[in-house]
Amino acid sequence: MMKWIPVALVLVLSACSGTPQTVYYQLAAAGSSVAASSQNVFRPVWVEHVSVPDYLAGNGVVYQSNDVQFVIAANNQWASPLDQQLQQTLVSNLSAALPGVLVSSTLMGEQHDTLNVSVMGFHGRYDGHVVVSGAWTLEHDGKLTRQPFAFDLAQNEDGYDALVITLAKGWQQVVGQVANAVIHQH
Incomplete structure (x- = not known):
């Protein structure tokens, strides 16, 4: 009976050491700005x-493993729901891109522009690229501007860290599109 104890102990320890650790990711906010005239x-x-x-x-x-298959990672997860992260970084990055413009996810009185974004792709791909796609709609003075976006960015390194960094870069490109539309609406 005693000779089985070391074997059982080795099995238990190897099972514990083989358990993958869950990693959580948060999109980083960028600090760029678009030239918005302070006179406007x-x-x-x-x-x-x-x-x-x-x-x-x-x-x-999410990672696309071939033309028709998507894998949702079990151990590489978003720190908070993706739609919330996208909205929070959109507000933060638009605020940075448009100094002097109040950008908020909270309704701010009657005189405001309204932005809605529908993201259709936000994932890595088997060929080393990252997909950020969808469309945004900006309402200004009752006029709607709808703009699709489809960014295909090369991921410079392997791994989920590089994937999330590249996704954030793609999202920043969407922010640039929206910031330019806000400037041209006024």
Whole structure:
């Protein structure tokens, strides 16, 4: 009986050491700005909603393993729901890109522009690229501007850290599109 104890102990320890650790990711906010003239008076921008499809709405970071298959990572997860992270970084990055413009996810009175974003792709791909795609709609004075976006960025390194960094860069490009639209609306 005693000779089985070391074997059992080795099995238990090896099982514990083989358990993958869960890693949580948060999108980083960028600190760039677009040349917005301080002479123009900009209305506040209300970021009403950012939506994601069901396959992106879970906790796991998504990776496309071939043309038809998507893998939702079990141990590489978003620190908070992806739609919330996208909305928070959109507000933060738009605020940085448009100094002097109040950008908020909270409704701010009657005079504001309204922004809605529908994200359709926000994942890594088997060929080493990252997909950030969807469309945004900006309402200004009753006029709607709808702009699709589809960014395909090369991921410089392997791994989920590099994937999330590249996704954030793609999201920053969406922010640049929206910031330019806000400037040209006024």
